[in-house]
Amino acid sequence: MSLITPDFGLLFWMTLIFAIVFFVLAKFGFPLITGMVKKRSDSIEQSLRDAEEARKSLKELAAEQKKLIEEARKEQARILNEAATAGDKIVQDAREQAREQTTAMIDQAREEIRIERETARRELADEVTNLSIEVAEKLIRGHLNSAERQNALIDKLIEEARASHKTVN
Amino acid sequence: MLAILLQAVAGATFGKFGAAIGAGIAAIAAAIGIGKIGKSALESSARQPEAASGMRTTAIIIAALIEGACLFAILVCLLGIING
Amino acid sequence: MHRIRSFILWFAAALLLLAPATAAAAGHEASEPGELDMKSYIFGHIGDAYDWHITTVNGHHISIPLPCIVIDDGLHVFLSSRMEENGYTLNEDGKLVNAATGKRPVDISITKNVCSLIISSILLVVLILLTARWYRRHDVMKEAPKGFAGLMEMLISMVTNDIIKEGVGKDYEKYAPYLLTAFFFIFLNNLLGIVPFFPGGANLTGNIAVTLFLAVCTFLAVNLFGNKHYYKDIFWPEVPAWLKVPLPLMPLIEIIGMFTKPFSLMVRLFANILAGHIMLLGVVAVIFLTAKLGPALNGSMSVIAVLFGVFMDILELLVAFIQAYVFTMLSSVFIGLSRQEPAHEHEQLETTNN
Numbered sequence: 001m002s003l004i005t006p007d008f009g010l011l012f013w014m015t016l017i018f019a020i021v022f023f024v025l026a027k028f029g030f031p032l033i034t035g036m037v038k039k040r041s042d043s044i045e046q047s048l049r050d051a052e053e054a055r056k057s058l059k060e061l062a063a064e065q066k067k068l069i070e071e072a073r074k075e076q077a078r079i080l081n082e083a084a085t086a087g088d089k090i091v092q093d094a095r096e097q098a099r100e101q102t103t104a105m106i107d108q109a110r111e112e113i114r115i116e117r118e119t120a121r122r123e124l125a126d127e128v129t130n131l132s133i134e135v136a137e138k139l140i141r142g143h144l145n146s147a148e149r150q151n152a153l154i155d156k157l158i159e160e161a162r163a164s165h166k167t168v169n
Numbered sequence: 170m171l172a173i174l175l176q177a178v179a180g181a182t183f184g185k186f187g188a189a190i191g192a193g194i195a196a197i198a199a200a201i202g203i204g205k206i207g208k209s210a211l212e213s214s215a216r217q218p219e220a221a222s223g224m225r226t227t228a229i230i231i232a233a234l235i236e237g238a239c240l241f242a243i244l245v246c247l248l249g250i251i252n253g
Numbered sequence: 254m255h256r257i258r259s260f261i262l263w264f265a266a267a268l269l270l271l272a273p274a275t276a277a278a279a280g281h282e283a284s285e286p287g288e289l290d291m292k293s294y295i296f297g298h299i300g301d302a303y304d305w306h307i308t309t310v311n312g313h314h315i316s317i318p319l320p321c322i323v324i325d326d327g328l329h330v331f332l333s334s335r336m337e338e339n340g341y342t343l344n345e346d347g348k349l350v351n352a353a354t355g356k357r358p359v360d361i362s363i364t365k366n367v368c369s370l371i372i373s374s375i376l377l378v379v380l381i382l383l384t385a386r387w388y389r390r391h392d393v394m395k396e397a398p399k400g401f402a403g404l405m406e407m408l409i410s411m412v413t414n415d416i417i418k419e420g421v422g423k424d425y426e427k428y429a430p431y432l433l434t435a436f437f438f439i440f441l442n443n444l445l446g447i448v449p450f451f452p453g454g455a456n457l458t459g460n461i462a463v464t465l466f467l468a469v470c471t472f473l474a475v476n477l478f479g480n481k482h483y484y485k486d487i488f489w490p491e492v493p494a495w496l497k498v499p500l501p502l503m504p505l506i507e508i509i510g511m512f513t514k515p516f517s518l519m520v521r522l523f524a525n526i527l528a529g530h531i532m533l534l535g536v537v538a539v540i541f542l543t544a545k546l547g548p549a550l551n552g553s554m555s556v557i558a559v560l561f562g563v564f565m566d567i568l569e570l571l572v573a574f575i576q577a578y579v580f581t582m583l584s585s586v587f588i589g590l591s592r593q594e595p596a597h598e599h600e601q602l603e604t605t606n607n
Contacts, residue, residue: 010366018466021378033388033409
């Protein structure tokens with residue numbers, strides 16, 4: 001029976017010693033150890049989380065970079081395209097302009113030629129007129145020495161003018 | 170013959186007899202319980218080997234709990250033997 | 254395979270060399286009056302005593318007499334070897350009684366168990382404080398402890414993470430010191446009980462007073478810090494009214510449950526360690542019991558006994574750890590149960606209603 005009856009002396013000493021051990025360990029022993037271990041595991045977790053975030057942001061950055069490159073390439077294509085069309089357009093415009101200019105120049109030249117021709121003709125006409133007048137003068141001078149010949153000519157001329165005037169009317 | 174039997178019965182200490190039988194029954198009970206745990210632990214480990222270590226821990230803990238119950242009985246039997 | 258077989262053969266041969274030694278023992282035993290007294294042999298080892306019996310050489314007991322402290326009309330302190338002079342003697346249970354009156358005084362002697370308790374407590378405090386000293390001296394971010402501090406850290410981490418955090422739940426840091434102290438106390442004392450010579454060998458955790466105190470500590474830890482909800486569940490549980498009102502059946506059962514849980518903790522630890530010790534002692538006693546049966550039988554039985562004893566020792570190591578583990582785990586689970594949040598339980602109710 002003494003096996004299962006607790007002995008008072010042992011209970012007394014057990015209370016005393018366990019209380020002392022508990023206080024010593026709860027103050028200086030276990031909190032320190034568990035605190036340090038927890039601190040280390042927390043920092044490991046934190047650095048793991050940071051690494052995870054860094055990896056994620058790296059991946060995002062890589063995706064963004066790829067997107068930027070893609071866009072840049074698209075931009076490049078577009079610019080090339082635009083440049084090509086602009087070039088074409090410039091060439092086209094230049095050609096147009098050249099055409100216009102040549103047309104203008106041609107027109108102007110034609111105009112000038114016409115003017116020149118006109119002038120030339122007029123001059124020629126003047127020359128011819130002058131010449132003919134001189135010739136006619138000379139002729140007429142010969143003929144128109146006398147006054148009656150002059151009157152007869154005038155009458156003839158008036159007749160002819162009247163006749164043409166009538167036909168016109 | 171009858172005299173021998175009577176003598177045996179008169180001197181028989183049923184306390185100790187009962188205690189011994191009780192201890193045997195407690196051992197059988199412990200063996201049955203822990204055997205069942207072992208069986209299900211092995212089967213589950215075979216089904217899912219990667220969870221085997223968790224099962225081992227659980228099995229050991231539950232075996233300790235069963236042994237606690239059986240040792241209650243052993244204790245009572247021990248008392249019977251000591252006092253009887 | 255060949256090496257294992259040859260090792261076993263050599264081992265068995267070495268053990269068989271014990272045969273002449275056991276023959277000598279047999280001869281020696283035969284000269285002593287009477288056989289080995291199993292009861293006193295076993296109970297001497299697992300019980301308490303007022304001196305620490307270390308060994309017996311040539312029938313001559315070598316033991317350390319321990320001080321007796323008795324409160325019997327004043328404080329008497331004397332060495333147990335001088336018990337008779339101070340008027341005290343041992344009764345048939347081995348306890349100190351007043352020689353004149355035959356009554357037991359208030360006895361707070363330093364018995365073998367108390368001495369072992371003091372030694373193991375000092376050892377425990379030294380071990381844990383040595384580990385804590387490592388943490389004070391080294392920066393924990395830069396290096397991990399190696400060697401002894403590493404082993405202790407591994408154990409403490411395992412207990413904290415697997416047992417205490419899971420069992421207690423939310424604010425486990427408050428209860429971790431008590432649970433860790435209980436775990437290491439039980440583990441160290443279990444281990445010291447297996448060691449057969451001086452600082453160990455005293456059956457401390459196999460003593461009902463020690464386990465009673467630990468169970469009472471757990472009882473206090475569970476009930477002093479219990480939730481209001483926990484107490485409501487005990488004294489007015491949510492069961493049909495006829496179980497509560499004329500005769501408070503359920504509250505009574507709950508109150509009994511409140512006491513049986515630490516009681517089972519106490520008996521589990523006590524019975525496991527005690528049974529282990531008795532078995533080990535019994536196995537070793539086989540050698541002495543069969544001493545009379547002649548050297549051959551004795552030799553073979555000794556070999557078997559030694560092998561079985563080795564197996565039992567290894568089992569005892571496992572049991573030492575497991576019992577400490579189970580005690581701490583159940584204590585932490587009980588503490589966690591007493592501090593469960595009511596919102597949790599309402600959720601559980603809702604799910605069961607759905």
